[in-house]
Amino acid sequence: MAPTTLAPALDKAHTRLDDIATKLGAIVHTIDVLSDGLKAPFLEPMTLTMRFILSGVQSIRSNKAECIALLETVHQILCAVVAVNVTPQNANPRPWTLSSLLRWGILLSTVTTVALQKVSSLLETQRETSRIKRFFKQTEAATMLKACQDDLQRILNALKVRFAGLVHTIREVETDFASAHEKVLDLVQAGADSESYTTGAFSASSGSRASLLSVMPANPQIFHGRDAELTHIIDILTGNINPALVILGPGGMGKTSLAHAALHHAEVQAKYPPECCIYARCDAAITAEDILVNVAKSLGLEPGRNLRPAISSYLASRPPHLLVLDNLETVWEPSDTRGEVESILAFFAGLTNLALLVTMRGAERPAEVAWTRPFLPPLEPLHLGAARQTLFDIADELNLAEPDVATILALTDNIPLAITLVAHLVESEGTADVLSRWEAQKTTMLSDGFDRHANLDVSIALSLESPRLRADPAACKLLQILSVLPDGLAERDLTTALPLDNPLGGRSTLLRISLAYHTPAKRLTLLVPIREYIRKYEAPPIDLIRPISRQYTILLELFDRSFGIAPIGNLRDLASTNFANFQSLLAYRLDLPEPDDLAETAQLAIMASRYRRREGWENAFLAGTMARLSSMLRRHPGHELLEVALVGELLWNQYRSSDPDLLDHAISLFPRFDDLKVKCDLYGAASYHAMVCHGQLSLAESWLDKSLAISVPETRPRADALRRRARLYIQRGNFVKAAELAETAQRFFRQSGDLFGEASALLATAEAFYGLGAYADAAEAAKQGRTLVSMYDFAGTHLDSVLLNLLGEIHRSKSEYREAKAAYDEALRLVAPDRTKSGTSLYYIQLNLVEIEMALNGPDHPAVQARLDSVYDIARGMSLKLVLLMCEATEGMLRLYQGVSADGTSKLRRCFVQGEAEVKSFCAEHLANPALRGGDEWAYIFLAHLSSGAGAFQQKVALLRALQFIGQSMLIDGDRAAAKNLLLVALEGFKARGIHRGIAECCVALAEISETAGHAQKALELLDEAGRRFARSGLKKQVENVRRWTARVDGRFDIAIRS
Structure with a gap:
């Protein structure tokens, strides 16, 4: 007969909780019979957990409806456990299928027990005796109960898929439980009377609880990196x-x-x-x-x-x-x-x-054993090559774009199990769907299997069941803190910034059970899947993470105060190594049901954004975070200065707000605080946003004029406004005015002790001189700027890379190709290609290096085409249309130098039609060069293009090139007098600017005119100048050509003298 439970007390009204408790008690008893009768100890943890749940069912005081629904789902799963055993095809398994069935039973028990332990912990929270606590936790608990029920439902759905006919059998167990119980008794009796259950690892007579299988396992088919x-x-x-x-x-x-x-x-x-x-x-x-x-x-x-x-x-x-x-x-x-x-x-x-x-x-070997040396170190994640091969062996490599491969592997932290599970999902669902699901589900999406080898959540949960972890409160709390710190924790933060009694002991526990590990930089961290699991199921309370959040804010405030006036190398390193932690803490605090301390969170966001900008990055995540904070602060008056600072940072980060009144609202808050620096910074940000996001030069100038109007003379805000105003004058081609304002800004920064500001003003000065063609002055200003940068630990910042890039441009413009290559190579080493402000300029550096390497090594050198191909590949992958156009134009130039005139001309003409001013100038200049045979008319088209005002930057030098090309064309046509006049004008201009190649090419053309006119001595003087200038540029082939020509002219000259 079916088991019964004690009737409820007579003085207590019958409830739905009583009904579900009765049903659960009956089925737990039946599973106990299965466990004892079949000698299947894997069912015992399940029933033990259920008894603990049942002991407290009557004490549930809140969210009763959700708890009842959850327990109903638990009942269905337990019915499924019984149904699996009484289903006809499973009740009397054949010997060769028994091992598989029992193995599956172990896996089912493991995953179900893990789920039930979550249920148990969650129901425990619903027994709070304090009405106040129950009231405030009601919404949070309802959400957690729903999530737990979803997990149980996935287990139930997977059971139904695994066993055909199970749905019908579950229904029979629920509707006629007495009959199902009798079937279980019959099954146990049949097992005791037969030999079918004595095969494999189970024996009805042994009394042992061992459930271990000693079948030889299969050789892994996908196995890389070990x-x-x-x-x-x-x-x-x-x-x-x-x-x-x-x-x-x-x-x-x-x-x-x-x-x-x-x-x-x-x-x-x-x-x-x-x-x-x-x-x-x-x-x-x-x-x-x-x-x-x-x-x-x-x-x-x-x-x-x-x-x-x-x-x-x-x-x-x-x-x-x-x-x-x-x-x-x-x-x-x-x-x-x-x-x-x-x-x-x-x-x-x-x-x-x-x-x-x-x-x-874990990372600890059991004691009492003399393990053979040398010891095998604990396994680490796969190296990148092995991780990629594992992914490709399961998912089709042809369907995976390179950026997607990197993104997918980043989710797994190169953990083999995670790679295997996500690869199967990619194969069946596609990359886009998998990445989208990860954002919503995290490790849950990799947890549809039943055991540690097919279910990531189960694998992680088993690690968390370690008795050593549960016995160490500091380790449990440290694990929670690390779940919101993707950069991990440095040793000093571990001991000074955490509200833990024994953080070092907690660290030791986590390392010993391999839940945490030390990075090469000695930072304590978690693998990505473990971190995401903890954050989802065991997220830290705000009191645990508030101290480290405050310490990070103090660090960034110190960096902000010191920036420009004191060495900040150590502060910069600390901020860099913790930046992902800043972002994670911001996201965590904003995602709390009741966001914690908005002012404190806003300050961290503002400081993080300022640090990031000074390193040369915009940050879409920070922009989104600050937009949310700005909206929240608007609903909580009293933080007007923070609100204005947030809007300023949004504009600096090129944020395109859906609120058209965002800037006006921020300005309307000015009367409520006195900080002129914040106000000037907002105007500067508005100017930057107007120029970069909308291309509105006049509007950008007007915002900076407002900043100049309210700033105090000879202060840092005034200096910064002047420097930015100088940059806008450069955009207008007014280089003289730009140089004047930049030098004033430089003086104000120096008086304020702001060396970084002074270096940035020197950059503006250098750009203005460069636009004027005063290359020597431009180079000197850029070098002074780099000296200041290196003195105060700013090396490698965005400013440093821009100064280097400008130095490279100066040397390239002077055709000092070796020096240009050195500057460009150093700039490439300094800046990562995904840095937003510098990203596009890096590709232009690469294209400039194509031109430089072609000049130094010849157009047919393999490195030239290889560099161009690499830029092409990246630009195609990232859909950078402007960069792709410049790649095609550069390839057209290369083809002309290789002598493939038709192909080169076609590419350059197409790019000239499609491109903006700078692209047009590049194409026209190379088509206009008579030596490249792009077409006689292009010298005049180039001149007309320049005369129209297009590409005002460096226009004077370009005009000199146009005059040179027209002169060379006239020389080819036989008009030597006109050619000589134009070439002399160009030569004078090139000499004034120290442009070696231009000087040399003009000298060569003039030498031809002199030789033809019978002035051999003059021709030799011109050729001598040309040889020295070509040598300065590093153009070996041209030097050799000049040497041979000189020898020929010199020989004729000697003959003429002897005659």
Whole structure:
């Protein structure tokens, strides 16, 4: 007959909770019968957890409807556990299917127990006795209950998919539970009367709770990146008489796969053939004795009270055996079984005819065993190449764009299990859907399987069940804190910024159980999947993370105050290594149901944005965060200065607000505070936004004029406004006025002690001189700026890279190609290609280097085309249309120099039609060069283009080039007099600016005119000048051509003299 439970007390009204408690109590009893009758201990943790849940059901005081719905789903899953066993095709399995069924039962129990433990913890929170606490936690608890129910529903759905007909059987169990209970009793009795349940690892007569399977596992088919570890294991197993080796590492790192690969390796099988291998899964073992029982049964021995002598005696008369104990941490972790497990390990390691290979989570080897040296280090994530190959072996490489591969692997932190699971999703769903789901579901999307090898959440949850973790409150709290710190924690922050009693002890615990690890920079951090899991299921309370958040704000405020007036190298390094932490904390604090301390959060956001800008980055995440904060602060008056500062940072970050009144609203707040610096900064940001985002030069100038009007003379805000105004004059081509304002700004910055500001003003000065063609002055200003940058630890900042880029441009314009290449190469080393402000300019540097390397090494040098191809590939991948157009124009120029005139001319003409002013100037200049044969008319088109005012920057130098080309064309046509006049004008201009190549080319053309006119001495003087200028440019081929020409002219000159 079906079991019953105690009737509710007579003085208490019957409730729905009573009904569900009754149903759950009955089915738990039935599962107990299954567990005892089938000797299936994997069901025991499930029933133990359910009894704990039932003990507190009547104490639930809030969210009762949600709790009842959750318990109903639990009831359905437990019905499914019963239904799996009473379904006809499973009730009497054949011998060859029994092992698979029992193995699946272990997995089902594991995942269900993990889920039930979450349910238990969650229901415990609904028993609060304080009405106030229940009231404030009601909404949060309802959300968590719903999420937990969703998890249970996924388990139930997966069960229905796995077992055909299960839906109908579950319904039968629910509607006629008494009948289902009788079927269970019949099943247990049938098992006791037959031999069908004595095969494999289970025995009805043994009384053992061992559920370990000793079937030889398959060789992993997808296995990359563990060659060194596999070689280490093979050397240990084959090079020692009775080796003992342990494979350690975090969950999902591939420990089991590595053990499987070692078992199947030819050298291992030569020493330990399959019949001499004992493979024991320990993940369902409950006592240490279960390990001995399983090994004994694998050897064909009868279980008994003292198995050690029997095992020892059996192996003594046999060939060498290899024993693999997989997932030993399950039974070794609990302190009450650890000593006995280590004693058993010592027994196995002491057998002279047995090799021992153990896999277990963590970074700590069990004691009492003389493990064979050298030790195998704990497994780490796969290197990038192996991670990519694992992904490609499962998902089709042809369907994966390169940027998507990097994004997908970043989600996995190169953990083999995570890569495998996400690769299968990519193969079935596509990259876009998987990335979209990750944003919403995180590790849950990789958790549809039932065991640690197919379910990432289960794998992580098992690690979190470590008794050592649960016994260490500091470790639990530290784990929560690390879940919102993707950059991890430095040693000093660990000991000074956390509200923990024993942070160093907590760190030690996390390292020993491999939940945390040290980066090469010695920062304590979590792998991405673990971090996301903790953040989703065990997110830290605000009191845990507020101290570290405040410490980061203090760090950024100190950086902001010191910037420009004191060395900031250490502060800069600290900010850089924690920047992802800043972003994560901001997101966490804003996503709280009731955002915590808006002013404190806003200050962190503003300081983080200022730091990021000074490093040369815009940041879309920070912009979105500050937009949310700005909206929130508008609803909470009293923080007007912070609100204006936030709007300013939004504009600096090129944020395009949907609120047209955002800037006007910020300006309307000016009367409520007195900080002129914040007000001037807003006007500067408005000017920048108007110019960069909308191309409105006049509006940009008007905003800076407002800043100049309110700023105090000879102060940093006034200097900054002058410097920015100078940059706008450069945009208008008024280089004289720009130089005047930039030099004034430089003086004000120097008086204020702001060396960074002075360096930025020197940049504006250098740009103005460059526009005037005063290259020597421009180079001197740029070098002074770099000197200041290096003095105060600003090297490598955006300003440093821009100064270097400008120096490269100056040298290139003077055709000092070796110096230009050196400057450009250093700029490329300084700045990452994804830095927003510098990203596009980096591609132009690469294209300039194509031109420089072509000049130095010749157009056919392989490095020239290779560099151009690399820029092409990146530009295509990122859809950078302007860069692609410049790539095509550069390729057209290259083809002209290679002598492929038709192709080069076609490309340059097409780009001239499609391009903006600068692209048009580039194309016209190279088409106009008579030496490249782009067409006679292009010299005049180039001149007309320049005369129209297009491309005003560097217009004077371009005009000199146009005059040179027209002169050369006239020389070709035979009009030597006109050609000489134009070439002399161009030569004078090139000499004034020190443009070596231009000087040399004009001298060559004039030498031809002189030689033709019979003035050999003049021709030789011109050729001598040309040779020296070509040599200064590094143009070896041209130097050799001039040398040969000089020899020819000199020879004729000698003949003429002798005559």
